Amino acid sequence: MSKLTRWIDIKLLMATIVIAAIAAVAIIYFSTDQIDLSSEEKSYIADACNSCHRHPERMDHNASKVHSIHMSADCMTCHIGADGLETADNAHDIIEWVGIGIAGATVAGLGANFLVAKRRIGIK
Amino acid sequence: MEERTVDRYQKLTIWFHWVHAAAFVILVLTGAVVFLPGITVGSEGPGIVHRVVAVIFIGAPIVYCFFKTNRALQFIKESITWNRDDFEWLKAAPSYYFGGPEENMPPQGYINTGQKMWQLVILGTSLIFLITGAIMWFFKHYIPLEAYQWTLFAHGIAFILVFVMFLAHIYMGILHPRMSESLRSMKDGKISPTYARSHYCKWYDSIQKKEGRKTAT
Numbered sequence: 174m175s176k177l178t179r180w181i182d183i184k185l186l187m188a189t190i191v192i193a194a195i196a197a198v199a200i201i202y203f204s205t206d207q208i209d210l211s212s213e214e215k216s217y218i219a220d221a222c223n224s225c226h227r228h229p230e231r232m233d234h235n236a237s238k239v240h241s242i243h244m245s246a247d248c249m250t251c252h253i254g255a256d257g258l259e260t261a262d263n264a265h266d267i268i269e270w271v272g273i274g275i276a277g278a279t280v281a282g283l284g285a286n287f288l289v290a291k292r293r294i295g296i297k
Numbered sequence: 298m299e300e301r302t303v304d305r306y307q308k309l310t311i312w313f314h315w316v317h318a319a320a321f322v323i324l325v326l327t328g329a330v331v332f333l334p335g336i337t338v339g340s341e342g343p344g345i346v347h348r349v350v351a352v353i354f355i356g357a358p359i360v361y362c363f364f365k366t367n368r369a370l371q372f373i374k375e376s377i378t379w380n381r382d383d384f385e386w387l388k389a390a391p392s393y394y395f396g397g398p399e400e401n402m403p404p405q406g407y408i409n410t411g412q413k414m415w416q417l418v419i420l421g422t423s424l425i426f427l428i429t430g431a432i433m434w435f436f437k438h439y440i441p442l443e444a445y446q447w448t449l450f451a452h453g454i455a456f457i458l459v460f461v462m463f464l465a466h467i468y469m470g471i472l473h474p475r476m477s478e479s480l481r482s483m484k485d486g487k488i489s490p491t492y493a494r495s496h497y498c499k500w501y502d503s504i505q506k507k508e509g510r511k512t513a514t
């Protein structure tokens with residue numbers, strides 16, 4: 174048996190393929206109108222936007238540069254009363270930067286650990 | 298390297314680990330596109346890939362449980378079973394991992410306390426990802442926008458936690474000078490008896506006893 178066939182167990186390969194297939198079917202089934210809006214929803218949004226913006230043909234909800242999390246600010250320009258969204262919006266902004274900070278500090282800490290441990294123990 | 302080896306990970310576990318790890322890395326990359334400020338790649342692509350791979354990330358452990366139910370239960374049990382040695386380990390670990398003396402480290406079982414924490418974080422955050430991910434995927438249009446945003450917030454917090462532990466996990470597995478046989482164990486499933494004794498003394502003693510009993514009968 175070659176090294177490759179010894180490693181790739183047929184049962185495991187089948188299981189992996191089955192999971193991938195289920196995943197793909199699930200996506201196609203559930204996501205079409207979730208990721209891409211239905212044409213009705215698109216025209217509704219285009220109409221709404223058209224009331225302020227003059228170029229509805231350029232409006233593509235998914236290609237919008239405005240992240241969905243920041244849309245509340247946009248929404249509030251027309252929908253008064255949507256201001257409760259602001260707190261969640263700010264909270265998200267905060268964790269973005271906190272996350273970047275924590276990950277950076279972790280990498281720096283691990284790097285320092287490597288340099289010290291390597292000097293004291295040596296690489297075996 | 299010593300000729301004799303001790304079996305640590307089975308083939309299916311190794312396979313599962315790498316499929317799961319690959320899924321995780323893709324989720325991190327496609328998630329970052331949505332999460333981090335200032336990155337935009339295409340419009341729908343990352344979102345679709347993120348969803349496909351999320352199903353693999355959650356589906357793979359479920360399939361693994363069918364094939365190896367006992368091992369999966371043991372995984373949960375060893376993650377939540379803590380004793381005095383674990384707290385001693387937490388105290389002694391900083392010095393040890395910075396190259397201090399080995400003698401102060403309390404004996405460890407099949408996994409050490411750091412690995413227990415990693416496993417706990419995986420279990421906890423996977424549950425959060427599953428719940429928040431399902432809400433955002435399937436119920437986006439049925440929940441108030443504010444609830445959606447807080448769900449996304451919880452998803453982000455879980456991500457930060459698991460990502461930080463993931464960085465430490467890769468570092469320990471590949472780079473740390475004291476974990477010299479770690480990566481090998483996730484490739485061929487084996488480690489040397491010396492490594493097993495020094496890192497997982499309680500586990501090594503127990504398998505030695507079992508082997509001794511087998512030879513005696």
Ligand code: HEM
Binds near residue numbers: 317318321416
């Ligand atoms: C791609 C990056 C990764 C690398 C290089 C890596 C490497 C390793 C190595 C070398 C081990 C053996 C540790 C030992 O027994 O000495 C291991 C174990 C393990 N890995 Fe990973 N891994 C990666 C990603 C992941 C991910 C994404 C997860 C889970 C989401 C994961 C979960 C585990 C678990 C549960 C164990 C057994 C307990 C432990 O050793 O911590 N790994 N990994």
